[in-house]
Structure formats: structure tokens, C-alpha cells
Amino acid sequence: MTNPTPVKIVVAGGFAVGKTTFVTSLSDIDPLTTEASMTRVSEGIDDVGPATEKTATTVAMDFGRVGLGDDLVLYLFGTPGQGRFRFMWDELVRGAVGSVVLVDTSRLDDCFPVVDYMERSGIPFVVAINTFDGILLHRPADVAEALDLPGHVPVVVTDARHRAAVKDSVIALVRHAMTLA
Amino acid sequence: MIDPPASLGGPTAMSAFDQGNRPGGPEEPAVGGSAGTGAAPPVTGPETDIAVDLLAVRPYLLTQGRTVPRLELALEDPVETSPSGRDIHGRVGLEQDLILELCVAPTPVVEVAGRLDLPLPVVLVLLADLVVDGHLEVRRAATSPSTGGAGRPDVALLERVLDGLHRL
Numbered sequence: 001m002t003n004p005t006p007v008k009i010v011v012a013g014g015f016a017v018g019k020t021t022f023v024t025s026l027s028d029i030d031p032l033t034t035e036a037s038m039t040r041v042s043e044g045i046d047d048v049g050p051a052t053e054k055t056a057t058t059v060a061m062d063f064g065r066v067g068l069g070d071d072l073v074l075y076l077f078g079t080p081g082q083g084r085f086r087f088m089w090d091e092l093v094r095g096a097v098g099s100v101v102l103v104d105t106s107r108l109d110d111c112f113p114v115v116d117y118m119e120r121s122g123i124p125f126v127v128a129i130n131t132f133d134g135i136l137l138h139r140p141a142d143v144a145e146a147l148d149l150p151g152h153v154p155v156v157v158t159d160a161r162h163r164a165a166v167k168d169s170v171i172a173l174v175r176h177a178m179t180l181a
Numbered sequence: 182m183i184d185p186p187a188s189l190g191g192p193t194a195m196s197a198f199d200q201g202n203r204p205g206g207p208e209e210p211a212v213g214g215s216a217g218t219g220a221a222p223p224v225t226g227p228e229t230d231i232a233v234d235l236l237a238v239r240p241y242l243l244t245q246g247r248t249v250p251r252l253e254l255a256l257e258d259p260v261e262t263s264p265s266g267r268d269i270h271g272r273v274g275l276e277q278d279l280i281l282e283l284c285v286a287p288t289p290v291v292e293v294a295g296r297l298d299l300p301l302p303v304v305l306v307l308l309a310d311l312v313v314d315g316h317l318e319v320r321r322a323a324t325s326p327s328t329g330g331a332g333r334p335d336v337a338l339l340e341r342v343l344d345g346l347h348r349l
Contacts, residue, residue: 032295068345
């Protein structure tokens with residue numbers, strides 16, 4: 001087997017916003033979760049259930065991959081979006097195509113730290129509104145304004161449960177990255 | 182958590198138990214002495230339902246306390262067992278053996294961590310050792326940040342990604 005060229009994107013966002021679901025929808029493999037720090041932190045895993053039910057204890061990173069033909073493989077890294085996990089982001093975004101920042105419009109401020117980070121570090125990113133139950137509560141333009149996004153940053157609407165929607169979000173990111181490359 | 186009126190029978194026992202556990206809680210579970218014998222279900226604090234709890238020993242014991250890898254690896258760099266790695270299989274530690282078995286097929290760093298249920302920083306140290314000692318080979322990608330530079334994909338590569346996504 002030859003070695004396909006790896007490319008990666010980072011899926012970031014606040015607590016329970018659907019990152020693991022997003023990664024799962026596109027990945028060829030069942031996503032793997034890996035502990036990202038040597039010692040445990042008392043909050044921060046980010047993969048299941050409504051935000052209010054989160055109880056687990058580690059800094060976890062989800063990881064999925066999808067083959068793009070014979071010679072290319074896309075890795076998807078899901079990472080918690082709270083500011084205290086910044087130590088992971090430098091490593092994650094190095095060499096990445098960019099980042100999909102998932103947002104839940106009912107908890108918009110959850111994504112502030114990661115949006116702020118992406119902006120400052122110049123990583124191409126798109127903001128993807130995850131429509132739980134298929135309901136879009138806020139228009140993308142309003143979200144862009146609320147997040148004070150630079151004009152060129154795309155805001156897309158997605159549904160983390162659906163592969164086609166997830167794929168479209170990733171395509172939007174790649175297109176955006178091309179305009180910045 | 183300390184309960185001043187801890188002089189009554191029942192509650193005393195309870196709160197003593199509590200206090201015994203709390204400071205140790207998730208951070209300092211009772212691994213110390215029993216780590217080596219470690220057959221028993223690992224460390225269970227009050228909030229343990231996550232893969233890393235499969236570890237019977239503290240993560241850094243596996244790395245002799247080291248947290249800095251001897252070589253920088255990118256998370257997506259595939260690593261592959263070298264002929265020398267096949268030779269030493271069975272004569273190294275359990276974790277190293279598992280790594281060498283898994284990486285007979287090139288496997289990205291992060292996937293090694295995920296499949297072996299080991300914390301990523303531990304795996305980075307273990308893998309770097311195996312690479313430096315010649316038992317693993319790194320199949321670095323052209324875009325790998327570990328080959329130097331920011332390594333952001335160029336337009337040609339992004340076009341290939343786009344094509345690939347459209348074909349999904």
C-alpha cells in the first residue's frame with residue numbers, strides 16, 4: 001500500500017455543539033477518541049449528550065479519517081473549544097487546511113475563544129451553524145455580525161448528523177482556504 | 182468538603198470516607214502501590230467512564246516520567262514498523278510491542294494513540310523513542326509540519342482535496 005498524502009482539518013467549537021457527530025458523519029472509521037493531556041483535567045470532554053449532562057473528566061480529542069481517492073486521506077480532528085484547551089490548538093492547526101468552527105446559535109458565546117484564536121493565528125476557518133432538529137434560529141448574517149467576523153469568513157449552515165451537510169461544510173472550508181492560499 | 186460536625190457515628194464514617202477519596206479523587210487515584218501488580222480494574226474515581234481509565238498505571242510511568250518526545254512528530258504522520266522493529270518485537274515493553282504490531286501497516290500517530298487507548302502525549306514519547314532507535318520509520322508527508330515550516334497545503338493540494346470531497 002502506498003502512503004496517501006494526509007491533509008487535516010480541525011473541527012472546533014463549544015461544549016456539546018456536535019463536533020463528534022460532525023466527525024462521525026464524514027469519517028470512514030468509527031472516530032477514535034484520544035486523551036490529549038498527560039494528566040487529567042476535571043472537565044472538558046466533549047462528545048455526548050446535551051451540555052447539561054456532561055460529566056466526564058478528560059481532555060479528549062476525536063479523530064476520524066476519510067479516504068479521498070487512492071492518494072489522499074483527510075483527517076478530521078475534533079477539539080474542545082474552551083480557551084483553556086488552547087495548548088492543543090497550536091499543535092492541531094499546524095499544517096491544517098483550516099478549521100470548521102461549529103456553533104450552536106443558542107450558545108453563541110461558547111465559540112468566542114476558538115474564533116478569536118483562529119482569527120489571530122490566521123488559520124482559514126468557516127463558521128458552521130449546527131441546526132439541531134433542522135431548525136435555523138438565526139440567520140448566518142446575524143451570526144457573522146454577532147461574532148464580529150471579518151467579512152471574508154464564510155458562515156454556513158450545516159447539520160452535523162448528515163453526511164452531505166457535513167461534506168458541504170468541509171467543501172466550504174477548502175474553497176475558503178484556496179482563496180487564502 | 183470537610184465537614185466540621187463530624188463527631189456523630191454514621192455521618193463520621195461517611196465523611197471520613199469522603200475525605201479520604203476527595204483529595205485523591207480523579208487526580209490522585211490509588212494507583213501508587215498497586216500499579217505494578219495492576220490486575221485489578223484500574224483506578225476508579227468518582228467520575229471515571231473514559232477510555233484512559235483502562236490504564237493500569239499512571240501514564241507517565243510508561244515514559245519514565247518524560248513528557249518531551251525525543252523527536253517531533255505531527256499527529257497525522259504515519260509511522261511504520263521497520264525491520265529492526267520486527268526483530269525486537271517481544272523483547273520490549275508491552276506498549277512498545279503493541280505499537281510495533283499495529284504499525285506493521287503505516288498508521289498515523291494519533292490513530293496509534295486512539296487504538297491503544299493511551300494518552301496522546303505518552304504515545305508521542307513512546308513513538309519518538311522507537312523512531313530514534315530505528316524501530317519505527319516515519320512516513321512524513323510533504324505537507325507535514327514536522328518536515329519544517331508552516332506546511333499549509335498549497336492550492337494544488339487543496340484542489341485535489343476538493344475533487345476528492347466532491348467524489349464522495
